[in-house]
Structure formats: structure tokens, C-alpha cells
Amino acid sequence: MSSIAVYPGTFDPPTCGHLDIITRSAKVFDTLYVAVLNNSDKTPIFSVDERKNMLSRITNNLNNVVITSFNGLLADYAKQINANVIVKGLRAVSDYEYEYQMALINNKINPAADTFFLTTTAENSFLSSSVVKDIARYKGDLTNMVPSEIQSIVYSKLTE
Amino acid sequence: MSSIAVYPGTFDPPTCGHLDIITRSAKVFDTLYVAVLNNSDKTPIFSVDERKNMLSRITNNLNNVVITSFNGLLADYAKQINANVIVKGLRAVSDYEYEYQMALINNKINPAADTFFLTTTAENSFLSSSVVKDIARYKGDLTNMVPSEIQSIVYSKLTE
Amino acid sequence: MSSIAVYPGTFDPPTCGHLDIITRSAKVFDTLYVAVLNNSDKTPIFSVDERKNMLSRITNNLNNVVITSFNGLLADYAKQINANVIVKGLRAVSDYEYEYQMALINNKINPAADTFFLTTTAENSFLSSSVVKDIARYKGDLTNMVPSEIQSIVYSKLTE
């Protein structure tokens, strides 16, 4: 039994909610790829390299975590790295609906990778990258919202 | 990295939806306990032994699956068997809400076991033990609803 | 093109919400069976005959409506009366989830009958037979909740 998991996301920027999902998944799966989606449709604030750099900083104590990026379909990327698990974090009910549909589609394209969902902790249930950006823009307090290692990077970018 | 998972349920009776969750989980976790909830509040049609027997029949080709039963709190039972994963299958949005709350509670009682959710396949999205019992009672067709190994057991019980 | 529809329910008692669904469906389908579910599991306040009688009173100006009752599976009853349409009224989101699952099951058992949903009007969105019974029990005002033809029957039964 060997489990290779991929946790995809935009991570623009990574939040404490993302880190929580990464930490919990890394305890259970043998290898965890944290994969930055490089999607030309979206216009992220941080470049792919900046996002990978931030993810590396906050996960450098987790030995079985690999930071990567991909473009195209997630199901195809999962096949390429031999992942048999796709990890998704769930907050609200509306997340769930969307993610349920994505799980069905991904399974149709690549039946070898199965989607496992983790729910955020209560404390992180309202956290999202958009919320973080809004608060950073007005120099609000990001404690417990963004890992301390990358808070100054987030403030610098959003207030430049 | 060693993963011990527990998949709890009433399984009154087990359906193809349950078997799907079991099969997919058994591919990813090292050991999977399928644990029949023995709860005096509910009044199941099948005894705990009958349910364990049906689960054994339908999983006997899965080497890392162990059929058990428990009473009391799931979080306590997970601790007792050293499980670090609780597996739950999700169908509808209303399932998700309830299970999200249960995951938060279980995590509070036993932080060592984390809940991972799998969604049912589209084909099984409407399946439940109650639906199966309603259909069996009127001698309807249970193909693709209940694993073939236990269909006659289900019909016998519900029409006796 | 000939459409035979069945609108099943407990109707314990019928409300203005039920009558609204009946009226709107009767405008579109050639024949509409309004079918009282005679289910031994539930314990309705009104007998099947009382419920059929109330439904007859409030629909006697609708020529293509037939009041009936059934037990067993709805999908089987639909087959028996050659219905190609099952009508369901929807209020809240939680109704929708349950009814979606029932529509999938009914379609599996009887593919010849397809479920069509109507949503309640805004004014009736909070109405249900339970609400009506609660209010009648305390002699509250049932105007616009229960058709006027049967209000005295409802009050008599609930305050006897």
C-alpha cells in the first residue's frame, strides 16, 4: 500500500487553512505533492514562483511534502505523477457542491486517482486567500490567518 | 507513514454505495476497519452479527479490511484501535453539513484521528439502506443496489 | 402527445400550497391524479377517506383531476395508472435534495414516469401540513393557509 497524494490550489497566497490541510494530509499519505495551479485564465497577485517559494517556507519541516506547479487538467497532472489520491479542503456547503462535481469529472478522466476531502477546522472556516488579500490591503491583522513565516511577504505585495 | 482507518456505519444492510467506499479506501489506507455501530437507540432490522457477516462476505477479497463492531463514541473507539483516519462517505449536501459537525466534534474528543471524506459515485448517489429496505419489502429489483452476494439475505429478511 | 400525471402526498391535511400545485399542474397535463399515500408507517391525523374527501371538495372545479389513494412504491403505482409524469412541489433547498434522490430512485424503478418539479409561490413557501396542524391546535388563523372549503373540518379535527 503506497499512497501518493496531490493537493492542488491557487495559493494566492497560502493561508493557515491551506497549511492545516497540508499538515494533516502529510501525516496520512506517503508523499504529498502541493501543486500550484498555473492557469492563464486567473490573474493571481503572486507569481507561480512566489507562491511556490511561500509554500516551501511554510512546509520545510514536512519531509514528505513536494512543492510543484502544473497547468492543464488536474486529472492529467495526477496521472503524470502517479498520484492515487487528490486532496481537497472543504469549508462551506457551496464549496462541497462544486468540489463534488469536480471529483466526479476528475474520476471520469482519471479513475486511478480518487478525491479525498478534509474539512477545515472551525477556526479556519472563514479563511480564504481573498479574505487575506482584503485584510492585507488595509493593513489589518493577519495573525492566525497567514503563517508567520510569510506574513511580511504578503503585506509587502499587497501594499506596494 | 502508516495509516489505520476506520469506516463506521449502521450498515442495515450494506449497499453497493458502502462497498464502493470500502473498496476505494482499502486502496489508499494500510488497514481499514469497517465498524458496525451497535447503538441501542436505533432499531436496526439486522442484528450486529448479521451485518458483520454480510460485510465479511462482500469484502473477503480485500486483505487489509477488518470487520468489527463498537458502541459508545466513535472518537473513543478510534483511539482504542489506534486509527489516525476516520472515513466517511458523502452523498448530498445535507449529509455534508451533519458530517462536518461530527468531524469537528470527533476531532475535539480525539485529535489523533482525522476525518477524510469520499463522495459516492454518481450511480450510487441516491442509494441508502432505507431505500434498499423499502424496495426489498415490495420485492423490487435490487441489482446494482446491494452486492449480489447478499441480495438473497436482504430479500429473506425484509419479506419474512 | 398525452400526459398523465400523478401528484402524490400525505395531504394531512391539504394546504393552499398543495392546491396551488394541483391547479398549476392541471393547466398543463391532460389528466392529473392526486394520490393520497396510505402508508402504515406514518400516523396521520386524518383518515385516507377524510383526506380524499377534503381533496375532492377543493378540486371539484378542476375537470381533469382525479382523487385517488395508493400504498406501496410510488413508481409502481405510476406504472399501474400509466402515468408518464410525477409532479412534486418544492419549497426549501432541503426538500430539493430529498426529492432529487427520490426522482433518481423512481426513475430507476419505473423509467416510463419522469418527475417534474414545481416550486411553491413565495406566499406559500413556509406552509406545510405540520404548520397548519400546529396553528389549528391553538385556534390560530388559517386564512390563506388552508382552502376555505375545508377550514372548519381542519379546526374540528384538531381541537376535538
Place this chain on the structure above:
Amino acid sequence: MSSIAVYPGTFDPPTCGHLDIITRSAKVFDTLYVAVLNNSDKTPIFSVDERKNMLSRITNNLNNVVITSFNGLLADYAKQINANVIVKGLRAVSDYEYEYQMALINNKINPAADTFFLTTTAENSFLSSSVVKDIARYKGDLTNMVPSEIQSIVYSKLTE
């Protein structure tokens, strides 16, 4: 401008979630009636007097809170005490749907009292009287679930 609010509930037993709603409402409304629903249909574990006693203990530092009980329709009780506000606490989406319908009904019966909703804090989002009873029954830890003043009362009752 004078606001008289009523916060109805079963409170079987009161939880930290209930106390949070009471505390926050008491800061905003002039008078807050916390009203135990005395409903013969439900079968609570604690008597009405026990529940009123527990509520008194946990709110005795809140001067504008009055502990009462009522039976019948909430909208009628609100009229009797001249309340112009009904307070409801919301957790999940399914709560919301039900409470929305109840707010519409209550407004129809008594337009003078309007329903105001508060959402639980993230920490209390999974808390309910049922969860508390389940945990107490198995002598689990009730810290942060039930106010400390009444924890021993809850344990005694559930393990007697």
C-alpha cells in the same frame, strides 16, 4: 426606542453556544426573555424547572435577562410579553432553512415581533444539546461545551 427580545429554546441542557447567544443579545436589546419551551410532544431529559434553574445560574450576572417558560405558539407568547424581537441562533445551513420558514410563519401570526438571527461563533458551530448529552452519557470532557457552573448537574443527570 425600546427593545424587548425573546430567545426561545428547549435548552435540554443549555450549552456554551446558547450562553453566547444570550450574552451577545443582552448587550443589544433592553430586555431579553430566555424562554424555555414546555412542549408536551418532546421528551426532554431535564424538567422545565431544572432547565430554568440552569439558565438562571449561568446568566445571573446579566441584569436585563429574564428566565421564563411558555407553551403554545411562540408568536402568541411574544405578543403576551410585548416582545418586538425574537432572537434565534444559527449554526448550519439546514438550521437556516428551517428558521427562515419559522420566521415567516411567526411574522404572519404576530407581525409586531420580528426575528433577528445571530450566528454561532466558529468554536461553537458544532455544539448542540444532543451532542452534549451524548458526550456526558459516556463521561467525555464537557469543557467549553457546557458552562462550568452547570457541568456537574449535566453529568449527574446523564449518568444516573
Place this chain on the structure above:
Amino acid sequence: MSSIAVYPGTFDPPTCGHLDIITRSAKVFDTLYVAVLNNSDKTPIFSVDERKNMLSRITNNLNNVVITSFNGLLADYAKQINANVIVKGLRAVSDYEYEYQMALINNKINPAADTFFLTTTAENSFLSSSVVKDIARYKGDLTNMVPSEIQSIVYSKLTE
């Protein structure tokens, strides 16, 4: 009793899910207008003529189906073609909420046309025009997602 139904949509492109709703509606209503929304706000990939052409190809065995297009308010268009039924397909709960509100609005503007909902089959529950476009763009497999008659048209457009 004569039923004229309109099934509006963007159909950019039509999917197997759309065709399923069309086929089932055409069995029940006397005439079914499939009406392409020509809305300047959206920026579809396919022109109105291309979408009408694809709809014609996949419905040419359905005699009571008419392919059209419209702009402006749906409720006004329904009046113009004397439709007494608006058909909508429902997938997820979030669809339902939005469509419920639209049904109330349409009914306010044009009370003569009533909205009837059909739910997608389980197999199509994750299908949407956006999903189809994403997969086509990466030359993924569109079998069972887009009717075979128009698959090459879809691939050509999305990979040009």
C-alpha cells in the same frame, strides 16, 4: 389541454445533459421551443447560429421540437410564443436556489407561463458547458458528455 413549453439556455455548446432534458420534455409537452439566449453581456465561444445549428443536429428526430433564439427577458419571450411552460434542468442545490428565484421573478412578469423543473440523471449531474470546453481545450475524451453528432464541431472550435 395544450402545452407549449420553452427550454431556454446558452448552449455554448449543448451537452448530453441538455439533450436529456430536451428528450424528456418533448415526451410530455405538445411543443417544445429550445431557445438560445442571445445575451450581449455574456461572451460565448459559439455564435448564436452555430449553437442553433448544433441543437438542430442533435434534435432532428424529435418532431415537436423547435430551435429558436431570443434576447431580452425570458418571461417576455414566453408570452410572445404563447408558452405556458418554462422548462429548466436542475443539477446541484445551488442551481436550485438561483432557479427558484428566477421562477418567482418570471412568474411575476408573466403569470401565464409556469416553470417546471427536471433534474439531470445521475450520470449527467457533473456535466456543464464549461466542463465540456475545459476538456475539449486539452483534447480530453468527450464521449457521453457531448452528443456524438457535434463532437467534432466542439473539438474544432476549442482547439482552433
Place this chain on the structure above:
Amino acid sequence: MSSIAVYPGTFDPPTCGHLDIITRSAKVFDTLYVAVLNNSDKTPIFSVDERKNMLSRITNNLNNVVITSFNGLLADYAKQINANVIVKGLRAVSDYEYEYQMALINNKINPAADTFFLTTTAENSFLSSSVVKDIARYKGDLTNMVPSEIQSIVYSKLTE
């Protein structure tokens, strides 16, 4: 006990649903700030001044209502005006989810202001500024959708 409430919104334009929330809140809270969000990200049809002017016209009989505008974070603005209550109107379940998350975030940034929710009446449940704009654009009937005092302003703007 003194309650200062703020009801924030885009109000582009204000609808009968907004006015209903304002009227009901003004009955319960000592002072009610109706605060137009001046957010550079959105591109409203009406200028901030036009929106404030419309709000003044429809609330000029409500003595404890103050029309203002703000930019930046709502939680910061609430602090600035010493508000201890944030008022939000809720329609659908999806509103609720989003607003629940916003309430948790606002409470984290400014614990002194607590969010109270009111649900729209059944009659207004489908009303929104977007619906109003769509209907006005096609010269549809805005009765009971937009307060009569500002209907001509809305028509003028949308059809200019």
C-alpha cells in the same frame, strides 16, 4: 443599553427588499446607519451620491436613520461610528453561507460589533438590485420592486 447599528450595502439601486430591512431595523435599534459601500472594484451604475440620494428619499420618514458611505473594511467603519450591531438581510441559503463567513471575519477584526441577520419577507425573497436593473432595462414593471419615490430615477438611468 444603547444600540447603534450599521446596514451596509451597494444599493445599486435600493430595492423594496432593502427598504423593508431598513424599516424593520429602525424599529429596534436606537440609531441605524445605512452605509453605501464605495468600493473601487465594483462598477455600479449609480454614483455614490445618487445612491445616497435615493436612500434619503425613501427613508425620510424614519428619524433614527442616517445615510452615509464608506470604503475599506466594514469592520473598521463600524468601529469608527461606534456601531455595536451590523445588520444584514438574508434571502437564500447561499447568501447565508457567505454572510456567515463575513460575520466571523468581521467579528475577528472588530469584536465590538456583532452581526444580526434579518430575513426578507416572502414577497421580496427574489428581489435584488440586479433583477431590478434587468427589468428596468427592458422597461418592465417595477411596482413592489423599487419604492415608488425612486422608480422614475431608476428607469431614467437604465434606459438612457
